[in-house]
Amino acid sequence: MALLEVKDLDVIFETRLGSARAVNNVSFHIEEGETFGLIGESGSGKSVIGMSLLRLLPKNARVNGKALFDGSDLLSTNDEEMQKFRGEQIAFIPQNPTASLNPLIKNGLQVSEIFEKKGQDKHESWRAALKVMERLLIREPSLSANRYPHQLSGGMRQRLVTGISLSLEPRLVIADEPTKGLDSLTRRSTIEFFRKLEGKHDRSMLLITHDLDLAYEICDRLAVLYAGEIVEMGPAKNVMDDPEHPYTRGLIKSLPRNGLQPLEGNSPSLLRLPDGCFFQERCIIQTVDCTRKHPQLSQYNGWMKRCILH
Ligand SMILES: Nc1ncnc2c1ncn2[C@@H]1O[C@H](COP(=O)(O)OP(=O)(O)O)[C@@H](O)[C@H]1O
Ligand SMILES: [Mg+2]
Secondary structure: OOOEEEEEEEEEEEEOOOOEEEEEEEEEEEEOOOOOEEEOOOOOOHHHHHHOOOOOOOOEEEEEEEEOOOOOOOOOOOOOHHHEEEEEOOEEEEHHHHOOOOOOOOOOHHHHHHHHOOOOOHHHHHHHHHHHHHOOOOOOOHHOOOOOOOHOOOOHHHHHHHHHHOOOOEEEEEOOOOOOOOOHHHHHHHHHHHHHHOOOOOOEEEEEEOHHHHHHHOEEEEEEEEEEEEEEEEHHHHHHOOOHHHHHHHHHHOOOHOOOOOOOOOOOOOOOOOOOOOHHHHOOOOHHHHHHHOOEEEEEEEEOOOOOOO
């Protein structure tokens, strides 16, 4: 059995302008020890999927479907059960992790508190915290431990939050855009860091990112999202080395190493998704059929693709 199995997930936001279909019929699974990526342009629904799993979405969100974690449906548990999943079993590293640090508490203490809660004494906990910080490649751990969050760089703060989350030894880590807004050096070391983390094969990870290089380096499998639905899904290397869907091809072409050819146009409005393929307007190979029929996600070449043109 997969550790996480998401089935037919829909998220609709009720807004003043109408119902926005942010996530459409999304299904995927994550095996024990596997790193699964969700990639796609900004606004494609990546964060909403991650947040829906831990029920962190605002009240105007309507969520349908199932998300079975070790057999229990996260989407239908009560609040008390959900509290047990959050943190202990599933860690969520948000897009802006700084907000989850207490600015008035020293960095080391924010980590050691976790060990104290687990029953270790103050001394042991502090030592354990230093070890965590060392493992996270936080520069000069004992010095950084005695400082406050604002005295760390953005990248280091992000690692600290990651360290706090991982100290709880969750079975699944959901990391939302761990490299967003980092300069190239910090980004590189963050990729290295997540690579090391991924090398520990007992942990499963859902990696949400628009950073295709990061996804390529650390994901076992990935799903490409467009307008809230999966358009391609399969082994990360295959999907990215040899993409099948015209959208994935466009994304790969827009990478700096491929000459930065931008994908023209915008995603459709989530308030009025078209009848046919959601990608039709931007697709360079579209046919009349593409405007009529919504394509299904189907097996092709050993992975999944949502396109009527083979
Ligand atoms: N609270 C909300 N109310 C209405 N629409 C929302 C809300 N939160 C997110 N959305 C919409 O859902 C879509 C997906 O957002 P998101 O998952 O954050 O995208 P990304 O792939 O960049 O993480 C976006 O179009 C966004 O505007
Ligand atoms: Mg996001």
